[in-house]
């Protein structure tokens with residue numbers, strides 16, 4: 001599995017350090033606000049699990065399964081909601097946790113939906129931001145790292161369902177997906 005990686009971009013230690021920093025900022029901002037922290041499945045699951053332990057104030061967690069990449073490396077353009085939230089968001093402060101913002105389509109769809117449901121505030125925390133590929137005007141409030149315009153995997157991010165379990169984020173060798 002490690003042989004399919006061209007280059008490690010962020011090590012486990014670097015991810016841990018940035019997650020602690022983001023957790024501190026989020027803790028300060030959300031003290032006494034009891035936010036609903038929403039994990040966007042499946043990619044954000046590892047980041048959510050680590051970030052949540054760095055949020056040192058009351059919060060609730062919920063999960064939403066959204067998919068637009070299927071098994072490929074290109075956005076299909078269609079954002080499918082596979083599992084919705086269990087918690088009503090009306091009047092609540094909501095923090096969306098993502099692994100990556102790429103075209104911005106997923107986040108735009110989600111943020112619109114939460115505003116439509118009358119959330120009091122909607123903010124976004126993403127481990128990775130790939131601004132070069134943006135087609136929608138989504139601007140995250142908390143960002144771990146800005147990544148180059150490459151298909152990255154690991155620490156939750158997949159190609160065709162694989163590599164989510166890598167403890168680091170790396171660039172996948174193009175031959176891995178070009179030979180498909």
Ligand SMILES: O=P(O)(O)OC[C@H]1O[C@H](OP(=O)(O)OP(=O)(O)O)[C@H](O)[C@@H]1O
Nearest residue numbers: 041042043067068069102103104105106
């Ligand atoms: O900004 P965008 O171009 O919309 O891309 C970002 C989204 O794409 C990935 O999800 P994916 O659809 O692959 O689902 P997954 O998390 O289950 O892998 C990623 O986890 C983000 O949710």
Ligand code: HPA
Nearest residue numbers: 102150151152153157158
């Ligand atoms: O670079 C990426 N890697 C994995 N999944 C993704 N979903 C959007 N961009 C990416």
Ligand SMILES: [Mg+2]
Nearest residue numbers: 043069070158
């Ligand atoms: Mg994916």
